[in-house]
Amino acid sequence: MGVVTYKGQPVEGANVMFSPTTQGQGVAAMAVTDAAGKFTLQTAQGKPGAVPGEYVVMITKTEMVPTGEKVPKPEGGMEDVMTTKHLLPEKYRFPSSTPLKVKIEEGKVNEFQFNLED
Template sequence: MSRARTYWLLLTGAVIFSGCGQQSDRWKAQRPTVAPASGTVTFEGLPLEGAVVVFQPTAPDGIGASALTDSDGKFELKTFPPESGAVPGSYSVVIMKTDAEDQPSEDAAPVMVKSLIPIKYSIAAKSGLVADIPPSGLENISFDLKE
């Protein structure tokens, strides 16, 4: 499994299911309705593959969604994986693309994480990226990141 995919899976679990165990049927029946939400991420006009896209709700009681971009920079948000969709609402968006570099060590090899895009895109307050998902969904979200 690639490091980007591993990172995405860990991030998805931490953001969406923090503190939760296996979902019960009761929880599934009570969870909010989601709408289709997908789009494309490019960096300097080129598709950004392997980037983690996280939609953080602006409402204090909102539920986030995340995705991993494919080789064409396309993503499909998931709030309750493996099912697709995002809860309608307003979001701040962060996008991360990293390359972990193993550092030599005699004991355990620590990992240095290097951002492959400007770090501002990984901080909600600095990214400048926002999105509104209507109840009908939004399937053409586009983010063109610049150096």
């Protein structure tokens, strides 16, 4: 479990993904942050927590925004063309660029504070 902040403020609705740094050592785990920026991991198999191992951490948050273009709707009228807007710095989106790395240790309280910056 842990907390995600961006520029000192809690981030609500961020997707947090722990991906094993070494193939076969660990299992991917994910979570979504609440209004206080807090998250509790669960594995892809739906089990709570994360298995021991070393992970890179990706954190993303997106919203859909209009592009300014309009297209005809099948039932008539026009609608906005939408695109995905990333609300957190790009470096946290990919395993190759994220600076966030953690180690989950068995038998210990594994809590993480991720303070994202531009």
